[in-house]
Amino acid sequence: MMNVQPISSSARWLPSANQPALKLESDERWSNFQEILSLLRFDGHVHEMNDTSLFRRRRLKAGQSALSMGQPFEGLYVVRLGALKTSMTHVDGAEHVLAFPMKGDLLGFDGICKNKYLSEVVALTDCDLIKIPAAELFSPGRGCNDIERMAYWAISREIVQEQTNYALSHSAKSEARVARFLRIQSERFTAMGYSPNRFTLPMTRRDIGNHLNVTLETVSRAFSALDHLGIIAVERREIKILSLEALRKFEN
Numbered sequence: 001m002m003n004v005q006p007i008s009s010s011a012r013w014l015p016s017a018n019q020p021a022l023k024l025e026s027d028e029r030w031s032n033f034q035e036i037l038s039l040l041r042f043d044g045h046v047h048e049m050n051d052t053s054l055f056r057r058r059r060l061k062a063g064q065s066a067l068s069m070g071q072p073f074e075g076l077y078v079v080r081l082g083a084l085k086t087s088m089t090h091v092d093g094a095e096h097v098l099a100f101p102m103k104g105d106l107l108g109f110d111g112i113c114k115n116k117y118l119s120e121v122v123a124l125t126d127c128d129l130i131k132i133p134a135a136e137l138f139s140p141g142r143g144c145n146d147i148e149r150m151a152y153w154a155i156s157r158e159i160v161q162e163q164t165n166y167a168l169s170h171s172a173k174s175e176a177r178v179a180r181f182l183r184i185q186s187e188r189f190t191a192m193g194y195s196p197n198r199f200t201l202p203m204t205r206r207d208i209g210n211h212l213n214v215t216l217e218t219v220s221r222a223f224s225a226l227d228h229l230g231i232i233a234v235e236r237r238e239i240k241i242l243s244l245e246a247l248r249k250f251e252n
Contacts, residue, residue, distance in 0.1 A: 030054040031130045033147065036078050039104045039130070040154050041191065053136070053147070058129045066107065066121040066129060073111035075133040076151060079103050082127030083202035087210075088119050097211040099162065100124070100203050103192045106154045124202040177212040178222035179250040182232065186241055197244070201237045226250065 033053050057080065060066055066077065066084060079101050086098045086107070098119060101107055107129070111117040136147050164184070190196040201208070209219045226232045231247050233240040241247060 029057040029059075031057055031080065035080075036130060036132070037150060039078050039080060040106070040150065040157075041104060042150055042153060044149060044153050055130050055132060055136075058131055060123040060127040060129065062123050062125050062127075064123050066123060066127070067111075067117045067119070069118060069120050071111075071117045073108070073115045073117060073134060075131050075135075075137070076109060076154075077107040077129040077131055078154075079105045079107065080128040080130050082129075083124045084121050084127060085124055085203060085207060086119050086121050095210065097203075097207050100207075100211070102188060102202075106151075106158050109155045109158060174212075174214045174218045175222040175225060176251045177214060178208070178219055179226065179231075179247055181208060181212060182226075182239060182241070183244070183247050183251065185239075186244065186247075197241045199239055201239060 031054070033055070036055065058066075058077070060082070069089065081103060084101045084107070086101060087095050088098060089095050099105075101121070107121055108117060110119055132147065132151065137151055185199065185201065186196045189199045203211075205219045205223070206216045209216045212219070223232070223234050226247070227234045229246070229250075231241070231243050231250060233242060
């Protein structure tokens with residue numbers, strides 16, 4: 001589970017015995033359009049910031065499925081809290097990890113093309129998602145409104161991120177992929193308002209290796225090498241970046 005304290009010089013994104021877990025109440029909870037814009041860090045123009053539309057939240061426990069391959073498209077989801085894993089399972093049963101969505105990321109846009117979701121999304125931690133129903137996006141007769149503009153912008157951003165992930169998984173040096181992955185995670189935690197230098201990875205090393213197209217042993221070896229060089233400090237899934245500049249140099 002996540003520590004969700006505001007960013008400070010010592011802010012961390014990791015479980016704490018002194019902090020309560022995310023409560024998964026059964027009662028309905030809602031978010032407004034302004035909160036979605038804030039989560040997505042939308043930098044475009046909207047016409048009506050006083051929009052009164054409310055969007056239902058969906059709570060998930062770690063290990064629960066958010067979306068399944070082949071499930072009919074019902075809308076998009078914005079991650080409000082938590083971390084997830086997006087993957088595809090091939091006909092031979094092999095899984096390929098596509099991404100690790102976290103706070104502010106968009107889910108489900110792969111379902112628009114064929115009106116069904118093409119990937120599996122599973123919660124790695126307890127999660128809170130905000131649903132943008134398909135009716136809000138594609139109702140007949142609706143003109144392009146602020147919700148649609150925001151969705152198109154967010155989808156474009158996710159596509160750019162997927163292109164970055166593809167390039168990351170095809171770097172020349174396997175160990176460099178791991179270093180670049182950690183640097184990108186640092187940037188993502190910064191964007192979410194957490195410490196860029198100390199955080200806990202919600203995914204396993206096996207999932208990292210699958211995502212980067214390297215072996216589990218390669219990930220462990222890269223972590224050990226970076227730790228030995230004094231670039232990072234590793235304790236289980238907790239990462240402390242000691243030199244971001246050195247981490248960038250290790251990527252090359």
